[in-house]
Amino acid sequence: MFDAIMPFLRLLPPETxxxxxxxxxxxxxxxxAKATDDPALATECLGLHFQNPVGLAAGFDKNAETxxxxxxxxxxxxxxxxxxxxxxxxxxRPRLFRLEEDGAVINRLGFNSEGMDRVAARLRSGQRNGxxxxxxxxxxxxxxxxxxxxxxxAAGARVFAPLADYLVLNVSSPNTPGLxxxxxxxxxKAILRQTRAAMAEADSAKTPLLLKVAPDLExxxxxxxxxxxxxxxxxxxxxxxxxxxxxxxxxSRRRDETGGLSGRPLFPLSTQVLADFYxxxxxxxPLIGTGGIASGADAYAKIRAxxxxxxxxxxxxxxxxxxxxxxxxxxxxLLRRDGFAKLExxxxxxxxx
Ligand SMILES: Cc1cc2nc3c(=O)[nH]c(=O)nc-3n(C[C@H](O)[C@H](O)[C@H](O)COP(=O)(O)O)c2cc1C
Numbered sequence: 001m002f003d004a005i006m007p008f009l010r011l012l013p014p015e016t017x018x019x020x021x022x023x024x025x026x027x028x029x030x031x032x033a034k035a036t037d038d039p040a041l042a043t044e045c046l047g048l049h050f051q052n053p054v055g056l057a058a059g060f061d062k063n064a065e066t067x068x069x070x071x072x073x074x075x076x077x078x079x080x081x082x083x084x085x086x087x088x089x090x091x092x093r094p095r096l097f098r099l100e101e102d103g104a105v106i107n108r109l110g111f112n113s114e115g116m117d118r119v120a121a122r123l124r125s126g127q128r129n130g131x132x133x134x135x136x137x138x139x140x141x142x143x144x145x146x147x148x149x150x151x152x153x154a155a156g157a158r159v160f161a162p163l164a165d166y167l168v169l170n171v172s173s174p175n176t177p178g179l180x181x182x183x184x185x186x187x188x189k190a191i192l193r194q195t196r197a198a199m200a201e202a203d204s205a206k207t208p209l210l211l212k213v214a215p216d217l218e219x220x221x222x223x224x225x226x227x228x229x230x231x232x233x234x235x236x237x238x239x240x241x242x243x244x245x246x247x248x249x250x251x252s253r254r255r256d257e258t259g260g261l262s263g264r265p266l267f268p269l270s271t272q273v274l275a276d277f278y279x280x281x282x283x284x285x286p287l288i289g290t291g292g293i294a295s296g297a298d299a300y301a302k303i304r305a306x307x308x309x310x311x312x313x314x315x316x317x318x319x320x321x322x323x324x325x326x327x328x329x330x331x332x333x334l335l336r337r338d339g340f341a342k343l344e345x346x347x348x349x350x351x352x353x
Pocket of ligand 1: 060096291
């Protein structure tokens with residue numbers, strides 16, 4: 001059904017279209033994907049089992065309202081959030097812009113969130129149980145006005161570590177002032193330490209903890225993050241968030257809107273940064289490749305560049321959910337074409353000559 005109504009949704013302002021999509025999904029208007037995935041796509045990562053490596057990136061279901069439905073679209077994992085400790089409205093509208101000609105989006109939503117208590121209550125009410133056949137991640141943020149970032153992340157971790165299969169600290173949204181400064185040095189270590197302590201207090205020290213980074217990081221900051229991962233402070237990295245840069249050749253008149261750019265033009269930059277993190281972490285740290293994936297070939301390129309798993313979001317705004325099945329089917333064909341019996345064998349293949 002969604003593939004049929006996509007052209008109409010695209011006539012609406014983007015945030016209205018998104019709200020309608022969430023409502024329809026929450027009411028059960030979800031196309032059901034094939035129940036089983038090609039066995040070559042199954043993988044173990046972060047101590048978890050994934051039926052397939054294609055995930056829904058954070059930001060689509062910020063408040064975990066439609067988990068059952070989005071899993072039925074065929075994703076191997078879904079990341080809900082970003083969730084902030086207290087509810088907040090985010091930036092004034094309009095704050096989401098389609099760059100149609102570029103297959104891209106610019107957003108400056110600024111963490112609109114119902115807050116952790118409501119989202120946690122929704123998860124506890126069992127909405128996810130029985131409806132979520134895949135891996136569930138929860139992506140955590142800080143409130144805009146909060147002066148103690150580490151305390152905010154720790155608060156989220158305490159609540160969600162027992163409810164999620166993995167947690168993500170989002171220190172890379174460009175739309176919360178100062179947030180990206182938390183990716184470096186002492187600030188990062190303080191956050192990671194406090195978050196780990198909060199997870200232990202919640203008897204969930206074993207829940208994998210990931211860090212989501214920006215594709216715009218300087219070299220020294222990338223090395224600092226890679227070192228933190230190699231020291232065991234984080235279990236994996238998501239590479240990465242939207243970019244503040246504006247790659248050459250953008251055709252849409254909206255290209256100079258303030259905010260983070262996602263979608264097709266983000267693919268080269270985010271894949272380069274992914275490959276760089278794979279080298280810096282010597283292939284020892286699970287990486288989730290995110291940014292501009294629009295096909296099975298794109299997903300495969302991220303895996304060869306070093307991703308153990310991939311995520312997407314923006315392409316859904318243009319292509320509709322039928323794409324998830326096509327990406328998985330094409331990925332399985334590409335793995336076999338190159339002689340890989342299992343997904344794991346292809347991870348980082350580009351670095352092995
Ligand atoms: C409208 C929109 C909202 C987003 N919100 C979040 C968010 O709340 N937290 C987060 O970590 N990333 C958020 N993202 C970033 C995506 O998770 C993803 O990292 C990025 O869009 C790159 O992937 P894509 O090119 O496939 O969209 C958002 C992206 C978009 C387009």
